[in-house]
Every structure is written in structure tokens, then in C-alpha cells.
Amino acid sequence: MSQAGTLNQYIQMVEKVYKAGEGDVLAQLLSLRDEHVENRNLRSSNIVSLVDGNCIGPIDEIIIYHLLTVKALHDKDYMDAYENQSACVASVVKMLQGQKDENWSLPLMYTVCLDLRLVAQKAEGCNPQDNGKILEKAAESLLACFRVCAADNRTADSDTKRLGMLTLVNQLLKVYFRINKLHLCKPLIRAIDSSPFKDHFPLAQQITYRYFVGRKAMFDSDYASADEYLSYAFQNCHRNSRKNKRLILTYLIPVKMLLGYMPSKTLLEKYDLMQFWDLVLTVKDGNLRGIDQVMEAHENFFIRAGIYLIVEKLKITAYRNLFRKVYLIENTHQIEIASFQAALQLVGQDDVDSDETQCIVANLIYDGKIKGYISYQHKKVVVSKQNAFPPLTSLYQ
Numbered sequence: 187m188s189q190a191g192t193l194n195q196y197i198q199m200v201e202k203v204y205k206a207g208e209g210d211v212l213a214q215l216l217s218l219r220d221e222h223v224e225n226r227n228l229r230s231s232n233i234v235s236l237v238d239g240n241c242i243g244p245i246d247e248i249i250i251y252h253l254l255t256v257k258a259l260h261d262k263d264y265m266d267a268y269e270n271q272s273a274c275v276a277s278v279v280k281m282l283q284g285q286k287d288e289n290w291s292l293p294l295m296y297t298v299c300l301d302l303r304l305v306a307q308k309a310e311g312c313n314p315q316d317n318g319k320i321l322e323k324a325a326e327s328l329l330a331c332f333r334v335c336a337a338d339n340r341t342a343d344s345d346t347k348r349l350g351m352l353t354l355v356n357q358l359l360k361v362y363f364r365i366n367k368l369h370l371c372k373p374l375i376r377a378i379d380s381s382p383f384k385d386h387f388p389l390a391q392q393i394t395y396r397y398f399v400g401r402k403a404m405f406d407s408d409y410a411s412a413d414e415y416l417s418y419a420f421q422n423c424h425r426n427s428r429k430n431k432r433l434i435l436t437y438l439i440p441v442k443m444l445l446g447y448m449p450s451k452t453l454l455e456k457y458d459l460m461q462f463w464d465l466v467l468t469v470k471d472g473n474l475r476g477i478d479q480v481m482e483a484h485e486n487f488f489i490r491a492g493i494y495l496i497v498e499k500l501k502i503t504a505y506r507n508l509f510r511k512v513y514l515i516e517n518t519h520q521i522e523i524a525s526f527q528a529a530l531q532l533v534g535q536d537d538v539d540s541d542e543t544q545c546i547v548a549n550l551i552y553d554g555k556i557k558g559y560i561s562y563q564h565k566k567v568v569v570s571k572q573n574a575f576p577p578l579t580s581l582y583q
Contacts, residue, residue: 192227197241197249204245213293216252218259218271218301229257244284247277248298255305268309268320271302275327282334287341292350295335299328299357307364318365325361325370328354336377343383352378352387352395359398371402393419401437404496412441432457440496443469444503446578461487469500472508475534477501503578505546506555508533510575519558519574523547523565540565 191199196215203212214220222228230236233253237246251274258267275298278291285291306324310316332354338347355374362370378384378395387395400415416438423431439449439462448466453459461484468476481488481497488494512529513521527543538546547567550556557576558569569575 191222191225193230193233193236193253194240196222196225196228197237200249201241201245205242207288207290209290209293212291213297216248216274216294217297218252218255218305223256223259228253229260233257244277244281248274248281251277252298255301259305264305264309264312265320268302268305268324271298271305272324272327274298275302275331279327279330279334282331282347287345289338289341289345289347289349292347292353295331295350296353299331299354302327303357303361306361318367321361321365322367325358328358328361332358332374348381349383349387351381351383352391356391356394356398359395363398363401368402368405371398375399375402389422393422397434400441404437404441409441409444413438413445416441428457432459435459436491437493440493440500443500444496446503465497465500469504470507472504472506472511472529473533474501474504474508474530477504478534502550502553502555506550506575506578509547509550509556513569513574519569519571520561520564521567521569523560523567526567 200212200215203215215222230253234250237250237253240246241249251270254270255267255274258264258270278295278298282291282295302324303321306321310318310320313320332351335347335350335354341347355378358374359371362368385392396415397419400412400419403409403412403415416434420431420434420438423434425431435453435457436459439454439459442449443462443466448470449459449462451463454463464480464483465477467473468480477500481494485494488497508529509526512525516525523540523543526547527538527540530538530543530546544560544562547556547560551558551560554576555578556567556569557572557574558567560567
């Protein structure tokens, strides 16, 4: 829209596009990220009276709340902007409920919901003491849209609003991850996984969905599922989307490492993730002191990505690799606990006593990383004569 357009011209244009059922154009005209938001003519102080009566319903309400949001953003009143954008989404919900057997307005729903999340993040940034309450309220508005889409099960497949479910779920997943309410993801994941449109949603939305579900599986210690979801996201992400591929790898790499697959230096160099290379070397070597040093050196990166505790679990793999070295050196199936303890002390675990060493071994046996048992009477570990240290990659198949 021209920067010189008057408010009346803008209202007429939106109304015309609404009557024509042009969803994509309507979404652009009501987007907070479109160039028309810079038009000072749309920031009148009497927006309500100027729109009311000059435009048909229900689009009149949507225009009013959109322009009130634009004005509030210009005034840097982010809380007011959030409240008006929330009202805009509620008006879109009413419009969707009134539209039977048609889904042309889905692009508008996507736009106002995305804008609501972004405005809520700005409002949250100005009110950090709210501890995610603004975003949580925004999620309730998004859920209202989701319910309208999910309930539209009598319409023909080509016109059903259920096609909009995944885009909304992705917006909700972004909110829940941001406010650390991952338990709220579960019913959404169930709804998508049971949807007949599961494999027919746009590929970009499927990639985003699998990225978040993969991350959730990682936090739930379901590494096989995390690997499946994150691998799909990485493999299907456009080759030019380097930033997104790097983001996916930030979670996929530690998951792969926990499953026994170590990334190549070439891959890490390509995506500027060399923070993991020293970790690969120390884990392979069973160097516990080295792992602590790597985690300290890259602490900010691991914490910011939310993978610090996941990376710390790689110590279990390092213990397994260290104890396998002891087994290969001693070349016997009955190994003194003292030998494992001495190995731990060599790699910087000076304060580990015999009981703690037994505990580490017991955990490795329980996890299937060592095949054998502990003879407490003789203070020995008796390992299987066949495959005493199974390949890590075989444990999660």
C-alpha cells in the first residue's frame, strides 16, 4: 500500500479484499510486518469512530484492533499493543467461527497469531517481572484459534480449517519452549500425530514441528525419537538455510553423541560448531578432566542453547570408553575395581573412592554399556566373554 494512502482508502482496500476472499492479500494488509504500518495517516487518534460505520462486519473490528496495535507500537506502548493484538486475534476467531465450509482466511489467522506472539515477546521484555505470564496469556488466544481449526471436521478436505492446525501448534510450541512449560506440548503433539493431514501439512511447518518435538524428546531422555525427529528436520531443511541447519545441529549433535555417533570435524567446521570438537575428542578418549575443561570453556554456549545438562550426560559415555581401555589393557574378564579406580584417578577424578567406582560401574551395567556383573565379595567386575562393551549404537535400536 502506498505510504500516501489515507485511512479511508486503507479501510476500503481491506474491505474489498475481504469481500473477494483473497486471504493472502488480506493477511498482508493486516500484518504488523508490512510497510503500511509506517503510514502516519493510519495512526489517527479517533480510529474507532473513523472505522465504525464505514466498513462491514466482522472485518471492521479486526481493522480497528489492528490499527490500535499499530499506533501503540509506534508509541512504544508494548503492553497496550499486546492487548489490542490479542483483541484482534479474538475478532479473527469470531470471523472463523462464522465461516462455514471455507478456509480462505487461514493466511490471516497465521499472520495475526504470529504477530501476537512477537508483540507478546516485546511486552514480556518490558515486563520481565511477569515471568512469562504475558506469553502464557497469548498462548490462550492461540489455543482459541487452534480449537476452531481442530473442530472443523465436517468440511471437505480441501476447505477444512484443520489444515491450519500445524502452523498454530508451531506457534504454541515456540511459546511453551520460551516460558519453559514443555508439559503443555503433549496434547498438541498428540493432536498432530493423530491428524489425517499429518503428512500433508506444508514441508516448512513439518520441519519446524519435528525440530521442537525432537528437542522435547531430547529433554525427556528419549534419544532414539529425538534422533529421528531432528534428523528429519536437518535433512529436509533447505540447503541455503544455514542458520536453521546450524540450530538443528546444536541439538542433533549431542543426541547423536549419546547414541554413539560422533560428528566429523568437517561437519562441525562447516556449520561453525567447533565447540563440540574438543568434546568429541575427550569423550572418545574417556578423558573426564578434559570434558570438565571443555564444558567450562564453552559454558555460555551450552547454557544458552539449553543443552548443558545433556552434554554433561556424555560423561557416562566417557566412563564407558575409559573402562573399555582398562579391559583391553588387562586382557581379562575379571577386572579389579581398584583398576577402574586407578584409571579414574589418572583422568582427574582424584576424590573417587572404591564405593563410588562400583556405583559408576553398576550404572554402566544397568544401562547396558557393560555386559557383566560386580562380585562385591572379591571387589571385581566380571564381564561377558562375548561383547563385554557393546557398541553404543546398538543400545538404542
